[in-house]
Amino acid sequence: MQAMNPVEQVNILIVDDEPRNLAVLESILDHPGYRLVRATTGDDALLALMADEFALLVLDVQMPGMSGFELAKMIKDRRKTARIPIIFLTAFYHEDQQVLEAYGSGAVDFLHKPVNPPVLKSKVAVFAELHRKERELERANRRLLELNASLDRRVEERTAELQASEARLREADRRKDEFLATLAHELRNPLAPVRNAIHFLKLRGPGTNDVQWASDIIERQVSLMSRLIDELMDVSRISQGRIxxxxxxxxxxxxxxxxxxxxxxxxxxxxxxxxxxxxxxxxxxxxxxxxxxxxxxxxxxxxxxxxxxxxxxxxxxxxxxxxxxxxxxxxxxxxxxxxxxxxxxxxxxxxxxxxxxxxxxxxxxxxxxxxxxxxxxxxxxxxxxxxxxxxxxxxxxLAEASSEPEPEAPQAEPGVPAGTLRILVADDNTDAAETLAILLESLGHSVRQVHDGEAAVQAAGEFDAELVLLDIGMPRVNGYDACRRIREQPGGAGRTVVAVTGWGQPQDLERSRAAGFDEHVVKPIDIDRLLQLIASRLEGSASDRP
Known part of the structure; x- marks a missing residue:
């Protein structure tokens, strides 16, 4: 058999200076849902009200020392007890003014003795149930506040977790981009001397069929690897919205x-x-x-x-x-x-x-x-x-129609520019420096090569270089600082300084511009790009002549 839920008890304070009247009230209000507390004076009633929470006060009007009206006014003036409903009981008939006074002091009803038990029971039941509902509502509000506080804490915790996760993802993405840039740099560096050597062989003129065949293969593979590196970096740039x-x-x-x-x-x-x-x-x-x-x-x-x-x-x-x-x-x-x-x-x-x-x-x-x-x-x-x-x-x-004739694309292949330059090649990769120097010498230029940034600064002044091909990552002094120091030398502002490096991210180009480089070329440098740099410098030198 299913057990019945116990009735929640509410406290009811009954106040009367006559013990027999209290006994009558207790017998009338005897109910498992009520906890009856008795008091025989106003002072005792006040002490009880301060000590506990009551759903209702059943109060005799005529009491020695402190009347029910006086007690009611004191109860109404106290924050804790101001809202307690009061049912007044009296054996005397009062004038209308007294009744109004009773209601004005907090009464919800005014009953005459002897009390009609069903009427009293009914009225008390109403206020007891109202009190229970108020308690339930307060508990529900407290529970709702607790749930909201718990939800707020969980939201804060989840937000912190998401922020930490986002920070980890950003850091992982940054490390990935950094790794890709470093990987591209490290892969481009060994390609540079290979391509330089191929350009040198081609400039020397036709060799044996075997040499030509091997040269073509190497050049194709270098181009393929360069393209793979560029694609890898392009995907990284596009994913970051930096292209x-x-x-x-x-x-x-x-x-x-x-x-x-x-x-x-x-x-x-x-x-x-x-x-x-x-x-x-x-x-x-x-x-x-x-x-x-x-x-x-x-x-x-x-x-x-x-x-x-x-x-x-x-x-x-x-x-x-x-x-x-x-x-x-x-x-x-x-x-x-x-x-x-x-x-x-x-x-x-x-x-x-x-x-x-x-x-x-x-x-x-x-x-x-x-x-x-x-x-x-x-x-x-x-x-x-x-x-x-x-x-x-x-x-x-499709582009919108234009009335202007389409420009003809230039068909001429770039040739070797006429004239010679003093060119400084600075690269800590010895193979890259030597092959590029040999290639430039085969084109008729006077070339000096060094392998660290400090030597590059010194050689630029001593050699009076017109064109400086400067690597970025070098010992002693990096390429950025070397470029700044070269610019500070007498005649340094007139030199053409080109960064030739494996670093090719947008921020690398920005740093190059800030350091004073004229151009930024990513390794392995293409022969056509190299010839353009030389031609541009030669044209600039010619325009400077009186």
């Missing part, structure tokens, strides 16, 4: 020609046949020409890589309303349906790592999507399944 497009009005045919020219050796090396189909009219886009060419290069590289030797690659350009659509179709290994979207994820590879034979870091297509989206376009992949080739489609908004 900016240098937009200009460009013909889509020219951008695509840039990409094809760069990728043709890889496509030819795999024995693929490439066909490019253009629309009759010229389509112009508002784009960063170099970055958009990078997009097309990545897709062409992907097609060449995942198509077996002797494959077919078709590039088709069409206009679709206000958009240019460039599709790249191949008959390669294809893409499984469930992989069509994930191929654009970072480090995604179509082949398992242990069986992969086609190379790459799996970041090219991820970078491609990010760059296309920065141009306001989209890129999608489609395939009928494994072994059935794939199609990558790039959609780009």
């Amino acid at each position: 900016e497009l240098r937009r200009e009005r460009a013909l889509l045919d020219d951008v695509l020609a840039d990409a094809v020219e760069t990728m043709q050796p890889q496509i030819d090396g795999a024995g693929h046949k490439l066909s490019v189909l253009h629309p009759p009219g010229k389509l112009a886009v508002d784009a960063d020409r170099a970055r958009l060419a990078q997009v097309f290069m990545n897709i062409l590289s992907n097609a060449a890589k995942y198509t077996d030797p002797g494959g077919q690659i078709e590039v088709r350009v069409v206009r679709d309303g206000a958009q240019a659509v460039v599709s790249f179709r191949d008959n390669g290994i294809g893409i499984a349906p469930h992989r069509l979207e994930s191929v654009f994820d970072m480090f995604s590879q179509e082949e398992p790592a242990l069986t992969r034979s086609r190379g790459g870091l799996g970041i090219g297509l991820s970078l491609t999507r990010k760059l296309v989206e920065l141009h306001g376009g989209t890129v999608t992949a489609a395939s009928e399944g494994a072994g059935k080739g794939s199609v990558f489609t790039v959609r780009l908004p």
